[in-house]
Amino acid sequence: MIIAVTLTVLGLLLGIGLVQSYGLRLSGVLVVPLFAVYVLYDFLALPVFVLGTAAAYVGLTVLQQRTLLFGRQLLLASVAISMAVPLAVFGGLAAVGVPGLALSSFTFVGSILPGVAAYNYHQLDSERRREDVLVSGGALIGLVALGVSLVNITLTPTVRELTPPLLYASGSDIAVARGAEITTDPNLFIDASFGLILAVLLCGMLVSEGVYGRWGIRLNGIIALPLLALFALQSAAIVPLYIGGIAIVYALLTLVHRTTLLYGRVLLSTGLVISLLGAVPVAMVAPVDSAMHVFFTAILIGIGAYNLHRMPQKHRWTSIRLSAGAFAIFAIALRTTVAPGPNGLLVTHVPLQMSVLVVAIVAGGLTALRLEWLRSPDRVQQSMFRSRHT
Numbered sequence: 001m002i003i004a005v006t007l008t009v010l011g012l013l014l015g016i017g018l019v020q021s022y023g024l025r026l027s028g029v030l031v032v033p034l035f036a037v038y039v040l041y042d043f044l045a046l047p048v049f050v051l052g053t054a055a056a057y058v059g060l061t062v063l064q065q066r067t068l069l070f071g072r073q074l075l076l077a078s079v080a081i082s083m084a085v086p087l088a089v090f091g092g093l094a095a096v097g098v099p100g101l102a103l104s105s106f107t108f109v110g111s112i113l114p115g116v117a118a119y120n121y122h123q124l125d126s127e128r129r130r131e132d133v134l135v136s137g138g139a140l141i142g143l144v145a146l147g148v149s150l151v152n153i154t155l156t157p158t159v160r161e162l163t164p165p166l167l168y169a170s171g172s173d174i175a176v177a178r179g180a181e182i183t184t185d186p187n188l189f190i191d192a193s194f195g196l197i198l199a200v201l202l203c204g205m206l207v208s209e210g211v212y213g214r215w216g217i218r219l220n221g222i223i224a225l226p227l228l229a230l231f232a233l234q235s236a237a238i239v240p241l242y243i244g245g246i247a248i249v250y251a252l253l254t255l256v257h258r259t260t261l262l263y264g265r266v267l268l269s270t271g272l273v274i275s276l277l278g279a280v281p282v283a284m285v286a287p288v289d290s291a292m293h294v295f296f297t298a299i300l301i302g303i304g305a306y307n308l309h310r311m312p313q314k315h316r317w318t319s320i321r322l323s324a325g326a327f328a329i330f331a332i333a334l335r336t337t338v339a340p341g342p343n344g345l346l347v348t349h350v351p352l353q354m355s356v357l358v359v360a361i362v363a364g365g366l367t368a369l370r371l372e373w374l375r376s377p378d379r380v381q382q383s384m385f386r387s388r389h390t
Helices: 004-023 031-041 045-068 072-095 105-110 112-122 126-150 156-162 174-175 194-215 224-234 238-260 264-285 291-310 313-335 350-374 377-388
Strands: none
Touching: 004 031, 004 112, 004 126, 004 156, 004 264, 004 291, 031 045, 031 105, 031 112, 031 126, 031 174, 045 072, 045 105, 045 112, 072 105, 072 112, 105 112, 105 194, 112 126, 194 224, 194 313, 194 350, 224 238, 224 291, 224 313, 238 264, 238 291, 264 291, 291 313, 313 350
16 A cells, blocks of 8 residues: 555645646646556556546537536536446446456546546646646656556565555556565455446435535535445444544644645645555554555545635534535445445444434434525525625
8 A cells, every 4th residue: 555655645746846836737636646556556447547538528528519517517527427438338348258358346436537637638728738638648657657666576575564555465467467466355445336336426426516506515525425435334444534534634734724825736635645644554553454445535535624624614514414414324325235344334333333324314414404494585585685784
């Protein structure tokens, strides 16, 4: 895991430098560094991501010309296209017997990234787009080359002692190719069908946008809640790790913002760097079965802490209650359809865990009822009347 964190942090720091110096997006805050990790772990990720980016970009062009979608709606559409098209193409080829084209759940979840990249490219004019693609490609090649050099048989004993393996794991293509794999238990990233994963993530997007459209409240991440629920079903320790991590990184981000006035992409990247670096010592002691879960939970923590920071203060606790309720609903619903891991949520200590989830649902439900009452026509008219006379 330490190699994956190193590559991702270096990519984030490179992105900070480029956006500060030249205004380049580098395809998105996380796109290039995570691309590098994915390509090293699963060589099939490269054609999957290229196809997903191209399909999403073409799809965005068509949608912008023929629909009234804009902003986050286009982003969500782009992500949906970038996940669906590679699944259809590579899944179809694998179904007819073409060898070596079976997607893993790890790579399939990562196909979110091409949608983000395509959306960012779509926001740029042609000249800036060309520059961004070229610089992103160069950065990706550099990070992949560095990753190849860091995954070798000489470092295997050291890495084995430091953190659970990710790029050194027996399922990692680069580790196998370099003869440096560390034998690990076959823990699953997400034990669910691709159709279910896609449906759950799309449902998460719809819930997030529905809450914002109805009440003007942002949940803590567009797809973070269903992803976190899927992770938690494999390892229940993910939940307290996420909650504690959010609190710590949020406090540090607030301090960084007040002392440096950093904001936007740079502050988001800073939060991700903090959460990823903090994940390394946590991975050494946390009772989590998979380094993948710790790594991606750290990413969700960085994004979630930034989302809380940029949220209006009056919305913050409301968002937390709604997010907790949504997570609990996702977790309980998925428990009926997904085979949990031996240390997963709702496997042991079921009464206690179910009680906590029910409390979260009740808190989220009461918050939703209050918001719905506040937006009733009579209340809206009274609020408008008061604003005119103050």
